[in-house]
Structures are given as structure tokens and as C-alpha cells.
Amino acid sequence: MPSPLDQKYEAVLAALSGPGGRIVIDQDEQGRSFVANFPQTxxxxxxxxxxxxxxxxxxxxxxxxxxxxxxxxxxxxxxxxxxxxxxxxxxxxxxxxxxxxxxxxxxxxxxxxxxxxxxxxxxxxxxxxxxxxxxxxxxxxxxxxxxxxxxxxxxxxxxxxxxxxxxxxxxxxxxxxxxxxxxxxxxxxxxxxxxxxxxxxxxxxxxxxxxTHRQVVQGAYIYVVSLMTLRGILESEGNPVPEQMRALVSVPLFHVTGQTPVMLTSYVINRALVLMPKWDVELAMQLIQDEKVTVFTGVPTMALELMAHPKKDEYDLSSLGDINSGGAPRPAAHLKRQKDDLPGTRSIQGYGLTETNAVGCGNIWDNYLAKPTSTGAPQKPFVKVAILDDEGNHLPAGQTGEVAIQAPATIKGYFRDPEATAEAYTDDHYFRTGDVGYLDEEDYLFIVDRKKSIIIRGGENIASAEVEQALYEHPAVVECVVLPRKNERLGEVPIAVVLCKGECTPHDLEAHCASKLAAFKVPEEFIMADAPLPRLGTGKIDRVTLQKQYGE
Missing domain, CATH: 3.40.50.12780 (ANL, N-terminal domain)
Structure with a gap:
């Protein structure tokens, strides 16, 4: 049964998009709903x-x-x-x-x-x-x-x-x-x-x-409709929203989160961007106080640092309403702590991809507290989520498979890579995310694994293969594997298990990786193996065994 918040959301959305409403929704040639009365370029x-x-x-x-x-x-x-x-x-x-x-x-x-x-x-x-x-x-x-x-x-x-x-x-x-x-x-x-x-x-x-232009602006409009609906809920409950809002921009603008739900969405809803050159928690608190920041979007690490900072009570953070997170789930304990450490704030968890222009699912306010391990429900009525088996068939609620998303904001394709583009889409226009999950009876999505070897460190995607390739360029490296390790602050961090010949130290490998990779991709620990890494019958390195031995 839909939660009380979900029922309010449906009612306000229906008023916004119904006859005489501010949002006109139409369907494209593929049957996808889109916002039709806003500019399309x-x-x-x-x-x-x-x-x-x-x-x-x-x-x-x-x-x-x-x-x-x-x-x-x-x-x-x-x-x-x-x-x-x-x-x-x-x-x-x-x-x-x-x-x-x-x-x-x-x-x-x-x-x-x-x-x-x-x-x-x-x-x-x-x-x-x-x-x-x-x-x-x-x-x-x-x-x-x-x-x-x-x-x-x-x-x-x-x-x-x-x-x-x-x-x-x-x-x-x-x-x-x-x-x-x-x-x-x-x-x-x-x-x-x-x-x-x-x-x-x-x-x-x-x-x-x-x-395309249409895909980018539709990504922003999907977020706009969600925020207009939430604003309607707050106003119906006697909680007015400031006439002009302020968004603290701590995520990089070159990321899809910075581009779509932060920068472009802000432009539509009369929300000023308060830019940070880089993340600094004390500067963030100063800006929240001085500029009366109303919303903060960041990876879970940032929200935790804000809550835990010893000087937090020296700043007036009362203007802050929503704390939005994405890129990695926030532990349930963080959500409970936020109610005590930052009273008056609300939590929203988002799930989307670069390839979907950030749209996907959202877990909002009380719903997030009720289902803290879920990424939320699809952004209605624009996003559809399907769970696919290995043959591409849609699976019913409760069954686990690959998560796929259909929306008017999904990308045209991968630039100069038609094969990867063709592999990414199903015949019925769903984008294959590479994530593994299931939908519950209320259509809430739960991510349980990733099909691809991607490590998410504080919201940054790291391809294990890229780090491994850099390691193999070191003349002493014979075998290596890069794995995720759980981390309370960052969600996951990369570690490397390496077999070397001759004299080679973890410091040597760290310096080598730092010369070739962005700093966030450099493994947190280099484990020096003294024997060949275990392999499967196919000859591939046994990542599962190594993950159990070192990653957990």
C-alpha cells in the first residue's frame, strides 16, 4: 500500500499536471511521458x-x-x-x-x-x-x-x-x-x-x-516536476518555501549530478547557485549561514562531515531544508543521526546515471526513513524501471535481475561507439544500467550488486579495469586485481592485490598509480601477494575469493 507521503505526492502531482495545471505532459513516439510546455532546447x-x-x-x-x-x-x-x-x-x-x-x-x-x-x-x-x-x-x-x-x-x-x-x-x-x-x-x-x-x-x-538538447532539458524538467510537487506538499502542510532558494554547489559541475539536478534544475525554479571551488566542510557551513542556503546536494561523505563537525553549533544552519545525496547509499544510522544533529532538515536519496541525465528513482523524506536501503521509486510519470533476466525478459516484483530504465532523458548513445550503444538498449527502449536489483510491491527499487566491475568511492565511479591496466604498466607487476572495500565515510574504496617480481613496495606502486590516474582512483591499500593469484576454471582471476579474503 502506498505510504501517506506517496499518496500526497500523487494528489499534488495530479493537480500540477491535470487540466489547468502548470505542467503539460505529453507522450513521444516511443510512448514516454515528457514535459511539453517548457523549452525543448x-x-x-x-x-x-x-x-x-x-x-x-x-x-x-x-x-x-x-x-x-x-x-x-x-x-x-x-x-x-x-x-x-x-x-x-x-x-x-x-x-x-x-x-x-x-x-x-x-x-x-x-x-x-x-x-x-x-x-x-x-x-x-x-x-x-x-x-x-x-x-x-x-x-x-x-x-x-x-x-x-x-x-x-x-x-x-x-x-x-x-x-x-x-x-x-x-x-x-x-x-x-x-x-x-x-x-x-x-x-x-x-x-x-x-x-x-x-x-x-x-x-x-x-x-x-x-x-540531444531535448534529452538534457527533459532531465532537468523531470527534477523540476518532482520539486514542484514536494513544494506543493510543504505548502499544503503550512510550511512555506522561500521565494528564492539557494543551492550549495559542492559537487563538480562536470558530473551529471552537478549539471542536471543542481545547475539546470536550479535555473528553472529560481534557485541561486552558491559555488564552492572544492569541498570544505567549514566553508560549507559558513556559506549556508551567510547565503541562507536552502538545499545541499552531495555524496554521503559530505552530509556526514556536516553533521559531525565539532564547530557545527557555531554556525546558523537553520535555513537548510533538504539534504540530497546520490552516488552511494547513506547508512540508515546517518539518517537517524541527521534528525538530531540537523533538526528541521529532510533527506532525499537519488538514483540515476550519466546515461540517464541523472534521472531514475528518488527516496524522499519519511519514505527514506521507512526504507533506508532503497533508492526509491521511479520519478513519476516520466521514468519506468524494469528488472530484466539474462534474456531481457521483464521480471515481477521481488525477483532480482538487471535494472533497466526508460525515460525521455536517456542518452542518444555513446559517442563514436555504436556497438556499446546497441548493447546498452533493449528493443523496448530501456537502458541497461549494469546494476542488479529488485522492485518491491510498492515499486521501490533496491540495488543489491553491480554486474560491472565498478567501485563507487564517495560518489566517484572507478573502473577496476582501468586501475589494473595502470598497475600492469609497472615493470614489476606480474598479476593484479582491484577490488572494493567497504568504508564508513566514502562508501567504498579501491584496494589492490598485487603479485610482483623483484623488489617492489606498496609505496612504489602508489607513486606509479598517482602518476597515471586521478587521485581518487589510486588504491587505498596495496596487498603484496607471495603466490600467484587464484584463478577460475576459465583462467580468469577469481575475484569472488579475493573479495572475501581481502575486500570484506
Whole structure:
């Protein structure tokens, strides 16, 4: 039976999307529900909501503030600069910066110029970056100074726009601000390519998840409808919501979470972005107090640090309402602790993928407390979740299989990888997630395992194969396997079991990995084996045995 909260949600959603409601829902040619009365391209998206909220703050970054109107005008100016530089419709344009005002402006500018915003992981090292550039061949990359130096060392033909992000936005993007005001921008269609985000697969090589404008904006609108529904519930219970909200942006904008449920969703609902250059719990508390932050989205680690900080009571955190988490489940004990340590706050757990533009399931407020091990129910009425057996058949409630998602926001495909794209989709347009789980009788999803060798460290995906490949490049390594180990703070961390020849120490292996991989991918522990690793009858390394021996 639906919970009381689920029943309220259904009632408010029906009023929002019914006759005379603010949301018009239609169905596409594949029978998927989508929001039909909002703009279907990013240029129209940025223009329309700037008109609605023009004088309100949209970006707050240190001492710099941009209103919606200022942001829209500056991103249009930067888009004209990209066109004057030679960017044509369909060209890939990379963004390689830490969170800053210039990142947000560059994203909108690329969309308005008809480019494909290619979101480069700011933590990547040389080899990871080289692969992304080689795969997508961006005509230009807008970078901060550290990333500009890394890309220049690759020796490619890609033009580097080096932004001094510590300066005001007009100076930071000065190279894009000199175009003639009459420079024409292309007409963008909903089915034109809009973004490429990178995802680690079981092979370890990052794949480019390609989305159209329609898919990206629908991802945002699905979250918008959920938030409008929750707002309606709060108001019906006598809990008014501030006219303009504030979102603390602690997750990287190059991640799908930063792009969709945080940045783009905020733009629609009149929610200002309070940017953090990197996560720092005391800075977060200062910003929550000073900017009256109303919502905070982060990995479970961040919420725990906020609750447990010894100086927490020195800051006024009373404006904070929802604490949203994703990337890894929060332990049930954390949820109970939050009620005591951060009274007045509510918890939401999200489940989505880069390939779904972050949409999927949500476990909300009291429902999350009641079912803390669930990722929640599909985001109605836009998302359908199926559990598939090995032949692709849909399984009934309670049976375990591969989780598959159907939604209007799922990606067009993997860039220049038609085989992986074909493997990812079923004939009835469900995306295969690679996760293993089941649905209960109330349609709540429970994840129990992953089919792919992916480790989720504090919300960051790590492909075991990629770390193993880096280890095998060390001349002393004979055999290795990279496994997940449970961690109270980060959810999981990678560890490596390694058989070496000659003299080789864990410190040697750590330094070797650090030279080739982003820091979050480097194993937390290197276990030096003194005999060949156990193998299955097929000749493959027996990961299950090693996981039981070392990972648990």
C-alpha cells in the first residue's frame, strides 16, 4: 500500500499536471511521458527563464554575483565569441575547469553557439585527458590555468581558451567577449547534439555519453516536476518555501549530478547557485549561514562531515531544508543521526546515471526513513524501471535481475561507439544500467550488486579495469586485481592485490598509480601477494575469493 507521503505526492502531482495545471505532459513516439510546455532546447531554456527571473541572483561565487539577466547576456556574448572564433553547429567544445562562474557561463555559451558541451573531468591526469580529447576531438577547450597547461602538453590541434577564473567573469572569458554584437547565432533544434559527459565502463576507458538538447532539458524538467510537487506538499502542510532558494554547489559541475539536478534544475525554479571551488566542510557551513542556503546536494561523505563537525553549533544552519545525496547509499544510522544533529532538515536519496541525465528513482523524506536501503521509486510519470533476466525478459516484483530504465532523458548513445550503444538498449527502449536489483510491491527499487566491475568511492565511479591496466604498466607487476572495500565515510574504496617480481613496495606502486590516474582512483591499500593469484576454471582471476579474503 502506498505510504501517506506517496499518496500526497500523487494528489499534488495530479493537480500540477491535470487540466489547468502548470505542467503539460505529453507522450513521444516511443510512448514516454515528457514535459511539453517548457523549452525543448538549451538556448531557449536559458532565454525563457532569464526573462522570468531577470533581476534575481543566479550565480554566487565568492564576491561575484550574476543575476539571471546578467548571466543570460554574458553567455550570449561569449557564444558570439565562440562563433567568431570559428565554432560551428555540432562542433565539440570542452570545458575543463573547477567550479566557478566561468564554468556556468561557458556551458550556456557553448549551447547557444550550437556547440556540443564536452564536460571534461577536472581531476583527470595526462592519460585520461588524452583519451577524452582523442575520442571527442573538440575544436576548442575552455580551461582554467592548470587544465590549460595539461591540454597544451598533449600537443593536439585543439584550441585552448585559457580563462583566469580568479578574475571577474568579463576578464576571465576576455578571449570570448570581443565579438561584434551583431554576430549571428545558429538556430538549434531539439534533436541536435547538446552535451557529452564521460562515464567509466567496465573496460576502464571513458565513454562519451552523448545527449540531444531535448534529452538534457527533459532531465532537468523531470527534477523540476518532482520539486514542484514536494513544494506543493510543504505548502499544503503550512510550511512555506522561500521565494528564492539557494543551492550549495559542492559537487563538480562536470558530473551529471552537478549539471542536471543542481545547475539546470536550479535555473528553472529560481534557485541561486552558491559555488564552492572544492569541498570544505567549514566553508560549507559558513556559506549556508551567510547565503541562507536552502538545499545541499552531495555524496554521503559530505552530509556526514556536516553533521559531525565539532564547530557545527557555531554556525546558523537553520535555513537548510533538504539534504540530497546520490552516488552511494547513506547508512540508515546517518539518517537517524541527521534528525538530531540537523533538526528541521529532510533527506532525499537519488538514483540515476550519466546515461540517464541523472534521472531514475528518488527516496524522499519519511519514505527514506521507512526504507533506508532503497533508492526509491521511479520519478513519476516520466521514468519506468524494469528488472530484466539474462534474456531481457521483464521480471515481477521481488525477483532480482538487471535494472533497466526508460525515460525521455536517456542518452542518444555513446559517442563514436555504436556497438556499446546497441548493447546498452533493449528493443523496448530501456537502458541497461549494469546494476542488479529488485522492485518491491510498492515499486521501490533496491540495488543489491553491480554486474560491472565498478567501485563507487564517495560518489566517484572507478573502473577496476582501468586501475589494473595502470598497475600492469609497472615493470614489476606480474598479476593484479582491484577490488572494493567497504568504508564508513566514502562508501567504498579501491584496494589492490598485487603479485610482483623483484623488489617492489606498496609505496612504489602508489607513486606509479598517482602518476597515471586521478587521485581518487589510486588504491587505498596495496596487498603484496607471495603466490600467484587464484584463478577460475576459465583462467580468469577469481575475484569472488579475493573479495572475501581481502575486500570484506
Amino acid at each position: 538549451l538556448p531557449m531554456f536559458f532565454g525563457m527563464f532569464a526573462q522570468l527571473y531577470g533581476p534575481n541572483d543566479f550565480v554566487i561565487s565568492g564576491d561575484e554575483r550574476l543575476t539571471y539577466a546578467e548571466f543570460d547576456a554574458l553567455s550570449t556574448k561569449a557564444a558570439q565569441g565562440l562563433v567568431a572564433m570559428g565554432i560551428e553547429k555540432g562542433d565539440r567544445v570542452g570545458i575543463a575547469m573547477r567550479n566557478c562562474t566561468a564554468w556556468v557561463v561557458a556551458y550556456a555559451a557553448i549551447a547557444k553557439a550550437g556547440g556540443v558541451a564536452t564536460l571534461i573531468n577536472g581531476w583527470w591526469r595526462h592519460e585520461e585527458l588524452a583519451h577524452a580529447i582523442e575520442l571527442t576531438e573538440p575544436k576548442a577547450v575552455i580551461c582554467d590555468h592548470p587544465r590549460a597547461r595539461l591540454i597544451e602538453k598533449l600537443g593536439t590541434d585543439t584550441k585552448v581558451v585559457d580563462a583566469d577564473i580568479d578574475q571577474p567573469i568579463t576578464q576571465a572569458l576576455a578571449d570570448l567577449m570581443g565579438a561584434d554584437e551583431g554576430t549571428a547565432l545558429p538556430e538549434v533544434q531539439p534533436e541536435d547534439d547538446a552535451t557529452i559527459l564521460f562515464t567509466s565502463g567496465s573496460t576502464g576507458k571513458a565513454k562519451g555519453a552523448l545527449s
